[in-house]
Amino acid sequence: MLRSRHLLGIADLEPAEIREILETAEAMKEIAARPIKKVPTLRGRTVVNLFFEPSTRTRTSFEVAEKRLSADTLSVAVATSSVTKGETLLDTVRNLEAMAPDIIVMRHGSSGAPHLLARLCRSRIVNAGDGMHEHPTQALLDAFTILEHKQRLDGLKVAIVGDLLHSRVLRSNVHLLGKMGVDVWGCAPPTLMPRDLPRFGVTATTSIDEAVQGADVVMMLRIQHERMHGHYIPSTREYFELFGLTPGRLRRAKSDVIIMHPGPMNRGVEIDSDVADGPYSVILEQVANGVAVRMAVLYLLAGHDAEGD
Amino acid sequence: MPQVMDADRMSRALTRIAHEILERNRGTAELALVGIRRRGVPLARRIAAALHDINGDDVPTGALDITLYRDDLMRQPVGPQPVLRRTEIPFSIDDRRILLVDDVLYTGRTIRAALDALIDFGRPRAIQLIVLIDRGHRELPIKADYVGKNIPTSPAESVQVRLIEIDGTDEVIVQNGEAS
Numbered sequence: 001m002l003r004s005r006h007l008l009g010i011a012d013l014e015p016a017e018i019r020e021i022l023e024t025a026e027a028m029k030e031i032a033a034r035p036i037k038k039v040p041t042l043r044g045r046t047v048v049n050l051f052f053e054p055s056t057r058t059r060t061s062f063e064v065a066e067k068r069l070s071a072d073t074l075s076v077a078v079a080t081s082s083v084t085k086g087e088t089l090l091d092t093v094r095n096l097e098a099m100a101p102d103i104i105v106m107r108h109g110s111s112g113a114p115h116l117l118a119r120l121c122r123s124r125i126v127n128a129g130d131g132m133h134e135h136p137t138q139a140l141l142d143a144f145t146i147l148e149h150k151q152r153l154d155g156l157k158v159a160i161v162g163d164l165l166h167s168r169v170l171r172s173n174v175h176l177l178g179k180m181g182v183d184v185w186g187c188a189p190p191t192l193m194p195r196d197l198p199r200f201g202v203t204a205t206t207s208i209d210e211a212v213q214g215a216d217v218v219m220m221l222r223i224q225h226e227r228m229h230g231h232y233i234p235s236t237r238e239y240f241e242l243f244g245l246t247p248g249r250l251r252r253a254k255s256d257v258i259i260m261h262p263g264p265m266n267r268g269v270e271i272d273s274d275v276a277d278g279p280y281s282v283i284l285e286q287v288a289n290g291v292a293v294r295m296a297v298l299y300l301l302a303g304h305d306a307e308g309d
Numbered sequence: 310m311p312q313v314m315d316a317d318r319m320s321r322a323l324t325r326i327a328h329e330i331l332e333r334n335r336g337t338a339e340l341a342l343v344g345i346r347r348r349g350v351p352l353a354r355r356i357a358a359a360l361h362d363i364n365g366d367d368v369p370t371g372a373l374d375i376t377l378y379r380d381d382l383m384r385q386p387v388g389p390q391p392v393l394r395r396t397e398i399p400f401s402i403d404d405r406r407i408l409l410v411d412d413v414l415y416t417g418r419t420i421r422a423a424l425d426a427l428i429d430f431g432r433p434r435a436i437q438l439i440v441l442i443d444r445g446h447r448e449l450p451i452k453a454d455y456v457g458k459n460i461p462t463s464p465a466e467s468v469q470v471r472l473i474e475i476d477g478t479d480e481v482i483v484q485n486g487e488a489s
Contacts, residue, residue: 034430040378
Protein backbone atom coordinates (compact mmCIF):
# COMPACT_ATOMS: atom_id res chain seq x y z
CA MET A 1 0.00 0.00 0.00
CA LEU A 2 1.11 3.58 -0.54
CA ARG A 3 1.98 5.39 2.68
CA SER A 4 1.22 8.88 1.42
CA ARG A 5 -2.08 10.18 0.07
CA HIS A 6 -0.15 12.30 -2.46
CA LEU A 7 2.30 11.44 -5.21
CA LEU A 8 4.79 14.29 -5.06
CA GLY A 9 7.98 12.58 -6.10
CA ILE A 10 9.82 9.30 -6.45
CA ALA A 11 12.21 10.35 -3.67
CA ASP A 12 9.43 9.68 -1.10
CA LEU A 13 8.60 6.16 -2.36
CA GLU A 14 9.91 2.84 -1.06
CA PRO A 15 10.90 0.16 -3.60
CA ALA A 16 7.86 -1.89 -2.50
CA GLU A 17 5.55 1.05 -3.29
CA ILE A 18 7.16 1.46 -6.72
CA ARG A 19 6.61 -2.25 -7.39
CA GLU A 20 2.98 -1.99 -6.28
CA ILE A 21 2.32 0.88 -8.70
CA LEU A 22 4.03 -0.96 -11.57
CA GLU A 23 2.12 -4.21 -10.87
CA THR A 24 -1.18 -2.33 -10.70
CA ALA A 25 -0.31 -0.61 -13.99
CA GLU A 26 0.21 -4.00 -15.59
CA ALA A 27 -3.36 -4.97 -14.70
CA MET A 28 -4.62 -1.57 -15.90
CA LYS A 29 -2.95 -1.95 -19.28
CA GLU A 30 -5.36 -4.72 -20.28
CA ILE A 31 -8.28 -2.27 -20.16
CA ALA A 32 -6.90 -0.47 -23.25
CA ALA A 33 -7.37 -3.68 -25.26
CA ARG A 34 -11.10 -4.03 -24.45
CA PRO A 35 -13.93 -2.99 -26.74
CA ILE A 36 -15.20 -0.74 -23.93
CA LYS A 37 -12.09 0.96 -22.52
CA LYS A 38 -13.70 2.10 -19.31
CA VAL A 39 -14.18 0.81 -15.78
CA PRO A 40 -16.53 2.34 -13.16
CA THR A 41 -13.90 2.58 -10.40
CA LEU A 42 -13.75 6.36 -9.83
CA ARG A 43 -17.41 7.03 -10.64
CA GLY A 44 -18.55 10.14 -8.81
CA ARG A 45 -15.00 11.23 -8.06
CA THR A 46 -13.74 14.56 -9.36
CA VAL A 47 -10.22 15.08 -10.64
CA VAL A 48 -8.91 18.54 -11.50
CA ASN A 49 -6.02 18.85 -13.93
CA LEU A 50 -4.28 22.09 -13.15
CA PHE A 51 -1.52 22.89 -15.63
CA PHE A 52 0.51 26.05 -15.17
CA GLU A 53 2.90 25.00 -17.92
CA PRO A 54 2.16 23.91 -21.46
CA SER A 55 1.79 20.16 -21.84
CA THR A 56 0.16 17.99 -24.45
CA ARG A 57 1.37 14.51 -23.70
CA THR A 58 1.13 14.47 -19.91
CA ARG A 59 -2.16 16.38 -19.72
CA THR A 60 -3.94 14.26 -22.33
CA SER A 61 -2.47 11.12 -20.77
CA PHE A 62 -3.90 12.02 -17.36
CA GLU A 63 -7.23 12.95 -18.95
CA VAL A 64 -7.50 9.62 -20.74
CA ALA A 65 -6.52 7.78 -17.53
CA GLU A 66 -9.18 9.66 -15.53
CA LYS A 67 -11.88 9.06 -18.13
CA ARG A 68 -11.05 5.34 -18.36
CA LEU A 69 -11.60 5.15 -14.60
CA SER A 70 -14.93 7.04 -14.98
CA ALA A 71 -13.87 10.06 -12.92
CA ASP A 72 -15.37 13.48 -13.63
CA THR A 73 -12.53 15.57 -14.94
CA LEU A 74 -11.95 19.25 -15.14
CA SER A 75 -8.93 20.69 -16.91
CA VAL A 76 -7.72 24.18 -16.13
CA ALA A 77 -5.06 25.62 -18.40
CA VAL A 78 -3.18 28.62 -17.10
CA ALA A 79 -3.73 30.77 -20.16
CA THR A 80 -7.48 30.75 -19.59
CA SER A 81 -7.48 30.99 -15.80
CA SER A 82 -7.51 33.87 -13.36
CA VAL A 83 -3.80 33.39 -12.75
CA THR A 84 -3.25 35.76 -15.65
CA LYS A 85 -5.41 38.24 -13.72
CA GLY A 86 -3.01 38.17 -10.78
CA GLU A 87 -4.48 35.49 -8.54
CA THR A 88 -1.95 33.59 -6.40
CA LEU A 89 -1.43 29.86 -6.71
CA LEU A 90 -2.95 29.21 -3.31
CA ASP A 91 -6.06 31.31 -4.01
CA THR A 92 -6.57 29.56 -7.34
CA VAL A 93 -6.39 26.18 -5.69
CA ARG A 94 -8.59 27.18 -2.71
CA ASN A 95 -11.26 28.27 -5.16
CA LEU A 96 -11.02 24.97 -7.02
CA GLU A 97 -11.17 23.14 -3.69
CA ALA A 98 -14.48 24.79 -2.92
CA MET A 99 -15.83 22.50 -5.65
CA ALA A 100 -14.58 19.51 -3.61
CA PRO A 101 -12.30 17.69 -6.01
CA ASP A 102 -10.86 14.41 -4.75
CA ILE A 103 -7.58 14.62 -6.61
CA ILE A 104 -5.67 17.54 -8.11
CA VAL A 105 -3.16 16.70 -10.84
CA MET A 106 -0.79 19.59 -11.06
CA ARG A 107 2.04 20.86 -13.20
CA HIS A 108 3.88 24.00 -12.20
CA GLY A 109 7.04 25.81 -13.30
CA SER A 110 8.27 26.22 -9.73
CA SER A 111 9.96 23.32 -7.96
CA GLY A 112 8.03 22.41 -4.82
CA ALA A 113 4.68 23.97 -5.80
CA PRO A 114 2.77 20.66 -5.38
CA HIS A 115 4.42 20.12 -1.98
CA LEU A 116 3.09 23.49 -0.85
CA LEU A 117 -0.44 22.52 -1.93
CA ALA A 118 -0.17 19.10 -0.34
CA ARG A 119 0.42 20.79 3.01
CA LEU A 120 -2.41 23.27 2.66
CA CYS A 121 -5.14 21.45 0.74
CA ARG A 122 -7.61 18.70 1.51
CA SER A 123 -7.34 17.07 -1.93
CA ARG A 124 -4.81 14.44 -2.85
CA ILE A 125 -2.11 15.98 -5.02
CA VAL A 126 -0.43 14.27 -7.96
CA ASN A 127 2.70 16.00 -9.21
CA ALA A 128 2.66 16.09 -13.02
CA GLY A 129 5.99 17.93 -13.13
CA ASP A 130 7.27 20.74 -10.90
CA GLY A 131 10.00 23.02 -12.26
CA MET A 132 13.34 21.26 -12.37
CA HIS A 133 12.45 18.98 -9.46
CA GLU A 134 10.43 15.84 -10.20
CA HIS A 135 8.07 14.25 -12.72
CA PRO A 136 7.18 11.02 -10.91
CA THR A 137 4.65 9.51 -13.32
CA GLN A 138 7.14 9.87 -16.19
CA ALA A 139 9.79 7.90 -14.28
CA LEU A 140 7.17 5.26 -13.39
CA LEU A 141 6.08 4.84 -17.01
CA ASP A 142 9.74 4.69 -18.09
CA ALA A 143 10.38 1.90 -15.57
CA PHE A 144 7.18 0.12 -16.69
CA THR A 145 8.35 0.27 -20.33
CA ILE A 146 11.84 -1.01 -19.45
CA LEU A 147 10.30 -3.88 -17.45
CA GLU A 148 8.09 -4.87 -20.37
CA HIS A 149 11.18 -5.25 -22.56
CA LYS A 150 13.79 -6.51 -20.09
CA GLN A 151 11.60 -8.26 -17.44
CA ARG A 152 13.88 -6.77 -14.78
CA LEU A 153 15.48 -3.51 -13.65
CA ASP A 154 18.19 -4.79 -11.32
CA GLY A 155 21.63 -4.83 -12.95
CA LEU A 156 20.69 -3.03 -16.19
CA LYS A 157 22.82 -0.20 -17.57
CA VAL A 158 20.70 2.84 -18.38
CA ALA A 159 22.31 5.85 -20.07
CA ILE A 160 20.49 9.17 -19.76
CA VAL A 161 21.80 11.71 -22.28
CA GLY A 162 20.93 15.36 -22.79
CA ASP A 163 20.05 18.46 -20.81
CA LEU A 164 20.41 16.86 -17.40
CA LEU A 165 20.66 20.17 -15.54
CA HIS A 166 17.11 21.34 -16.24
CA SER A 167 15.46 17.93 -16.30
CA ARG A 168 12.90 16.83 -13.75
CA VAL A 169 12.59 13.59 -15.74
CA LEU A 170 16.26 12.93 -14.94
CA ARG A 171 15.77 13.56 -11.23
CA SER A 172 12.76 11.27 -10.93
CA ASN A 173 14.48 8.59 -13.00
CA VAL A 174 17.68 8.76 -10.96
CA HIS A 175 15.67 8.23 -7.77
CA LEU A 176 13.60 5.39 -9.20
CA LEU A 177 16.31 3.52 -11.10
CA GLY A 178 18.73 3.93 -8.19
CA LYS A 179 16.20 2.42 -5.75
CA MET A 180 15.68 -0.53 -8.11
CA GLY A 181 19.37 -1.41 -8.49
CA VAL A 182 20.00 0.02 -11.98
CA ASP A 183 23.47 1.16 -13.08
CA VAL A 184 22.65 4.73 -14.15
CA TRP A 185 24.92 6.81 -16.38
CA GLY A 186 24.39 10.52 -17.00
CA CYS A 187 25.86 12.19 -20.08
CA ALA A 188 25.76 15.92 -20.86
CA PRO A 189 28.01 18.82 -21.84
CA PRO A 190 29.77 20.22 -18.75
CA THR A 191 27.46 23.25 -18.79
CA LEU A 192 24.34 21.04 -18.57
CA MET A 193 25.69 18.55 -16.03
CA PRO A 194 24.33 18.77 -12.46
CA ARG A 195 27.24 18.78 -10.01
CA ASP A 196 25.79 16.32 -7.52
CA LEU A 197 25.08 13.33 -9.81
CA PRO A 198 27.73 10.99 -8.27
CA ARG A 199 26.16 11.58 -4.86
CA PHE A 200 23.04 9.82 -6.18
CA GLY A 201 25.06 6.86 -7.46
CA VAL A 202 25.09 8.07 -11.08
CA THR A 203 28.23 7.75 -13.20
CA ALA A 204 28.72 11.12 -14.92
CA THR A 205 30.48 11.44 -18.28
CA THR A 206 30.74 13.99 -21.07
CA SER A 207 31.30 11.26 -23.66
CA ILE A 208 28.15 9.84 -25.25
CA ASP A 209 30.19 6.93 -26.61
CA GLU A 210 31.19 5.96 -23.09
CA ALA A 211 27.62 6.32 -21.84
CA VAL A 212 26.09 4.24 -24.65
CA GLN A 213 28.78 1.52 -24.49
CA GLY A 214 27.06 -1.73 -23.49
CA ALA A 215 23.85 0.05 -22.47
CA ASP A 216 20.56 -1.86 -22.13
CA VAL A 217 18.53 1.36 -22.32
CA VAL A 218 19.37 4.78 -23.76
CA MET A 219 17.11 7.58 -22.60
CA MET A 220 17.41 10.83 -24.56
CA LEU A 221 16.36 14.14 -23.03
CA ARG A 222 15.42 17.34 -24.81
CA ILE A 223 17.39 20.58 -24.70
CA GLN A 224 15.03 22.76 -22.64
CA HIS A 225 15.42 26.15 -24.25
CA GLU A 226 12.58 27.56 -22.14
CA ARG A 227 14.48 26.94 -18.90
CA MET A 228 17.82 28.24 -20.17
CA HIS A 229 18.64 31.76 -19.18
CA GLY A 230 22.11 31.95 -20.64
CA HIS A 231 24.34 30.25 -23.19
CA TYR A 232 24.76 26.63 -22.33
CA ILE A 233 25.57 25.24 -25.76
CA PRO A 234 27.24 26.99 -28.73
CA SER A 235 24.65 25.79 -31.27
CA THR A 236 22.16 23.00 -31.70
CA ARG A 237 24.20 21.76 -34.69
CA GLU A 238 27.33 21.41 -32.61
CA TYR A 239 25.27 19.77 -29.88
CA PHE A 240 23.99 17.17 -32.33
CA GLU A 241 27.56 16.50 -33.54
CA LEU A 242 28.80 15.85 -29.99
CA PHE A 243 25.75 14.50 -28.13
CA GLY A 244 23.14 13.49 -30.72
CA LEU A 245 22.13 9.82 -30.80
CA THR A 246 22.94 8.49 -34.29
CA PRO A 247 22.77 4.95 -35.70
CA GLY A 248 26.58 4.85 -35.66
CA ARG A 249 26.81 5.68 -31.95
CA LEU A 250 24.02 3.26 -31.13
CA ARG A 251 26.13 0.31 -32.38
CA ARG A 252 28.10 0.51 -29.12
CA ALA A 253 25.02 -0.40 -27.10
CA LYS A 254 23.77 -3.94 -26.43
CA SER A 255 22.15 -5.60 -29.45
CA ASP A 256 18.73 -5.55 -27.73
CA VAL A 257 19.01 -1.92 -26.58
CA ILE A 258 15.82 0.14 -26.33
CA ILE A 259 15.69 3.88 -27.04
CA MET A 260 13.43 6.06 -24.92
CA HIS A 261 12.47 9.72 -24.98
CA PRO A 262 9.94 11.45 -22.70
CA GLY A 263 9.05 13.89 -25.50
CA PRO A 264 8.69 16.29 -27.08
CA MET A 265 11.53 15.23 -29.37
CA ASN A 266 13.79 17.62 -31.21
CA ARG A 267 14.83 15.60 -34.24
CA GLY A 268 18.32 16.48 -35.39
CA VAL A 269 19.18 18.07 -32.03
CA GLU A 270 19.37 15.27 -29.47
CA ILE A 271 18.20 12.38 -31.64
CA ASP A 272 18.58 11.36 -35.30
CA SER A 273 15.29 10.64 -37.06
CA ASP A 274 16.59 7.22 -38.10
CA VAL A 275 17.00 6.32 -34.44
CA ALA A 276 13.73 7.89 -33.29
CA ASP A 277 11.76 5.90 -35.89
CA GLY A 278 14.06 2.89 -35.87
CA PRO A 279 13.48 -0.66 -34.60
CA TYR A 280 14.97 0.00 -31.15
CA SER A 281 12.71 2.94 -30.40
CA VAL A 282 9.97 2.39 -27.79
CA ILE A 283 9.00 6.06 -27.66
CA LEU A 284 5.36 5.50 -28.67
CA GLU A 285 5.02 2.57 -26.28
CA GLN A 286 6.03 4.97 -23.52
CA VAL A 287 3.03 7.14 -24.41
CA ALA A 288 0.63 4.18 -24.33
CA ASN A 289 2.09 2.92 -21.05
CA GLY A 290 1.73 6.38 -19.54
CA VAL A 291 -2.06 5.96 -19.45
CA ALA A 292 -1.86 2.62 -17.60
CA VAL A 293 0.64 3.97 -15.06
CA ARG A 294 -1.45 7.07 -14.37
CA MET A 295 -4.59 4.92 -13.95
CA ALA A 296 -2.66 2.87 -11.38
CA VAL A 297 -1.57 5.99 -9.47
CA LEU A 298 -5.08 7.48 -9.43
CA TYR A 299 -6.60 4.17 -8.32
CA LEU A 300 -4.11 3.64 -5.51
CA LEU A 301 -4.33 7.22 -4.22
CA ALA A 302 -8.13 7.21 -4.31
CA GLY A 303 -8.11 4.57 -1.57
CA HIS A 304 -6.79 6.97 1.02
CA ASP A 305 -9.01 8.86 3.42
CA ALA A 306 -9.52 12.45 2.31
CA GLU A 307 -8.98 13.73 5.85
CA GLY A 308 -6.17 11.51 7.06
CA ASP A 309 -2.51 11.44 6.29
CA MET B 310 -13.08 -25.46 12.47
CA PRO B 311 -15.39 -28.02 10.82
CA GLN B 312 -14.41 -29.22 7.38
CA VAL B 313 -17.49 -29.38 5.14
CA MET B 314 -15.76 -30.68 2.00
CA ASP B 315 -12.55 -32.62 1.44
CA ALA B 316 -10.47 -33.08 -1.74
CA ASP B 317 -12.43 -36.16 -2.83
CA ARG B 318 -15.84 -34.58 -2.50
CA MET B 319 -14.60 -31.41 -4.18
CA SER B 320 -13.36 -33.40 -7.14
CA ARG B 321 -16.64 -35.32 -7.42
CA ALA B 322 -18.67 -32.09 -7.18
CA LEU B 323 -16.69 -30.52 -10.03
CA THR B 324 -17.06 -33.63 -12.19
CA ARG B 325 -20.81 -33.66 -11.55
CA ILE B 326 -21.00 -29.98 -12.51
CA ALA B 327 -19.13 -30.77 -15.75
CA HIS B 328 -21.76 -33.41 -16.58
CA GLU B 329 -24.58 -30.99 -15.78
CA ILE B 330 -22.99 -28.39 -18.08
CA LEU B 331 -22.94 -30.89 -20.96
CA GLU B 332 -26.49 -32.01 -20.28
CA ARG B 333 -27.88 -28.50 -20.10
CA ASN B 334 -25.95 -27.06 -23.06
CA ARG B 335 -26.04 -30.23 -25.20
CA GLY B 336 -22.28 -30.27 -25.66
CA THR B 337 -19.55 -27.66 -25.42
CA ALA B 338 -20.12 -25.71 -28.65
CA GLU B 339 -19.86 -21.94 -28.04
CA LEU B 340 -19.11 -22.44 -24.35
CA ALA B 341 -16.36 -20.59 -22.50
CA LEU B 342 -15.35 -20.63 -18.83
CA VAL B 343 -14.46 -17.43 -16.97
CA GLY B 344 -13.12 -17.76 -13.42
CA ILE B 345 -13.39 -14.88 -10.97
CA ARG B 346 -10.05 -14.10 -9.30
CA ARG B 347 -8.68 -15.52 -7.30
CA ARG B 348 -10.16 -18.95 -6.47
CA GLY B 349 -12.65 -19.05 -9.31
CA VAL B 350 -9.76 -19.27 -11.77
CA PRO B 351 -8.32 -22.65 -10.72
CA LEU B 352 -11.88 -23.97 -10.34
CA ALA B 353 -12.64 -22.92 -13.95
CA ARG B 354 -9.48 -24.69 -15.14
CA ARG B 355 -10.49 -27.87 -13.28
CA ILE B 356 -13.95 -27.81 -14.81
CA ALA B 357 -12.35 -27.32 -18.25
CA ALA B 358 -10.16 -30.37 -17.55
CA ALA B 359 -13.21 -32.38 -16.44
CA LEU B 360 -15.07 -31.42 -19.63
CA HIS B 361 -12.04 -32.50 -21.64
CA ASP B 362 -11.95 -35.86 -19.83
CA ILE B 363 -15.62 -36.49 -20.56
CA ASN B 364 -15.85 -35.69 -24.25
CA GLY B 365 -12.41 -34.50 -25.42
CA ASP B 366 -13.40 -30.91 -26.18
CA ASP B 367 -11.26 -27.98 -25.07
CA VAL B 368 -13.33 -25.14 -23.68
CA PRO B 369 -11.59 -21.73 -23.71
CA THR B 370 -10.91 -20.49 -20.19
CA GLY B 371 -10.31 -16.96 -18.95
CA ALA B 372 -9.73 -15.06 -15.70
CA LEU B 373 -11.68 -12.03 -14.52
CA ASP B 374 -10.60 -9.56 -11.85
CA ILE B 375 -13.62 -7.65 -10.54
CA THR B 376 -11.78 -5.23 -8.23
CA LEU B 377 -12.42 -2.17 -10.40
CA TYR B 378 -16.17 -2.97 -10.45
CA ARG B 379 -16.69 -3.49 -6.72
CA ASP B 380 -19.54 -1.46 -5.22
CA ASP B 381 -17.75 -1.00 -1.89
CA LEU B 382 -14.48 0.28 -3.36
CA MET B 383 -15.15 3.96 -2.76
CA ARG B 384 -17.63 3.68 0.11
CA GLN B 385 -15.04 3.50 2.83
CA PRO B 386 -12.08 5.20 1.24
CA VAL B 387 -9.76 4.49 4.15
CA GLY B 388 -6.61 2.44 3.99
CA PRO B 389 -5.11 0.50 1.13
CA GLN B 390 -6.91 -0.33 -2.07
CA PRO B 391 -7.47 -4.03 -2.82
CA VAL B 392 -4.70 -5.52 -4.94
CA LEU B 393 -5.56 -5.35 -8.61
CA ARG B 394 -4.82 -8.42 -10.69
CA ARG B 395 -4.84 -9.05 -14.39
CA THR B 396 -7.98 -9.88 -16.32
CA GLU B 397 -7.21 -12.37 -19.07
CA ILE B 398 -9.99 -13.25 -21.48
CA PRO B 399 -8.08 -14.33 -24.60
CA PHE B 400 -11.21 -14.94 -26.71
CA SER B 401 -14.23 -12.99 -27.89
CA ILE B 402 -17.22 -13.45 -25.59
CA ASP B 403 -19.63 -12.22 -28.28
CA ASP B 404 -22.43 -14.75 -28.88
CA ARG B 405 -20.81 -17.33 -26.59
CA ARG B 406 -22.41 -18.98 -23.60
CA ILE B 407 -20.22 -17.89 -20.71
CA LEU B 408 -19.89 -20.08 -17.64
CA LEU B 409 -18.90 -17.76 -14.81
CA VAL B 410 -17.09 -19.57 -11.97
CA ASP B 411 -16.58 -18.49 -8.35
CA ASP B 412 -15.76 -20.34 -5.15
CA VAL B 413 -18.43 -19.04 -2.72
CA LEU B 414 -21.79 -17.42 -3.47
CA TYR B 415 -22.84 -15.20 -0.57
CA THR B 416 -24.32 -11.70 -0.93
CA GLY B 417 -24.21 -11.83 -4.73
CA ARG B 418 -22.32 -8.55 -4.97
CA THR B 419 -19.21 -10.12 -6.48
CA ILE B 420 -21.36 -11.71 -9.17
CA ARG B 421 -23.09 -8.36 -9.86
CA ALA B 422 -19.63 -6.81 -10.37
CA ALA B 423 -18.54 -9.73 -12.56
CA LEU B 424 -21.64 -9.36 -14.76
CA ASP B 425 -20.88 -5.67 -15.27
CA ALA B 426 -17.25 -6.46 -16.07
CA LEU B 427 -18.18 -9.22 -18.54
CA ILE B 428 -20.63 -7.01 -20.42
CA ASP B 429 -17.75 -4.57 -21.07
CA PHE B 430 -16.05 -7.30 -23.09
CA GLY B 431 -18.95 -7.85 -25.47
CA ARG B 432 -22.41 -9.37 -25.71
CA PRO B 433 -22.51 -13.01 -24.70
CA ARG B 434 -25.50 -15.11 -25.75
CA ALA B 435 -25.97 -16.19 -22.15
CA ILE B 436 -24.16 -16.18 -18.83
CA GLN B 437 -24.51 -19.12 -16.43
CA LEU B 438 -23.18 -19.17 -12.90
CA ILE B 439 -21.15 -21.98 -11.33
CA VAL B 440 -20.22 -21.89 -7.63
CA LEU B 441 -18.52 -24.50 -5.50
CA ILE B 442 -20.37 -23.38 -2.34
CA ASP B 443 -23.67 -21.56 -1.95
CA ARG B 444 -23.89 -20.29 1.63
CA GLY B 445 -27.08 -18.22 1.31
CA HIS B 446 -27.76 -14.68 2.60
CA ARG B 447 -28.18 -13.07 -0.82
CA GLU B 448 -28.49 -9.27 -0.95
CA LEU B 449 -29.17 -9.15 -4.68
CA PRO B 450 -31.51 -11.19 -6.92
CA ILE B 451 -28.81 -13.59 -8.11
CA LYS B 452 -28.96 -17.38 -8.30
CA ALA B 453 -26.43 -20.03 -9.28
CA ASP B 454 -27.11 -22.43 -12.19
CA TYR B 455 -24.66 -25.07 -10.92
CA VAL B 456 -23.83 -25.57 -7.23
CA GLY B 457 -21.17 -27.88 -5.78
CA LYS B 458 -22.74 -27.87 -2.33
CA ASN B 459 -25.32 -25.81 -0.44
CA ILE B 460 -24.16 -24.97 3.07
CA PRO B 461 -26.56 -23.21 5.43
CA THR B 462 -24.54 -20.68 7.44
CA SER B 463 -25.08 -17.79 9.78
CA PRO B 464 -23.76 -14.39 8.68
CA ALA B 465 -21.28 -14.52 11.60
CA GLU B 466 -19.57 -17.55 10.11
CA SER B 467 -16.98 -17.46 7.38
CA VAL B 468 -16.62 -20.03 4.61
CA GLN B 469 -13.13 -20.68 3.30
CA VAL B 470 -12.39 -22.56 0.13
CA ARG B 471 -8.80 -23.76 -0.07
CA LEU B 472 -7.36 -24.98 -3.33
CA ILE B 473 -4.09 -26.75 -4.02
CA GLU B 474 -3.09 -24.19 -6.68
CA ILE B 475 -3.26 -21.30 -4.17
CA ASP B 476 -3.37 -22.74 -0.66
CA GLY B 477 -1.59 -26.09 -1.04
CA THR B 478 -4.64 -28.15 -0.03
CA ASP B 479 -8.17 -28.91 -1.26
CA GLU B 480 -10.86 -28.38 1.35
CA VAL B 481 -13.76 -26.19 2.43
CA ILE B 482 -14.07 -25.15 6.04
CA VAL B 483 -16.61 -23.13 8.01
CA GLN B 484 -15.22 -20.89 10.73
CA ASN B 485 -17.00 -19.15 13.52
CA GLY B 486 -16.60 -15.48 14.26
CA GLU B 487 -14.81 -12.73 12.44
CA ALA B 488 -11.73 -14.65 11.22
CA SER B 489 -11.59 -14.82 7.44
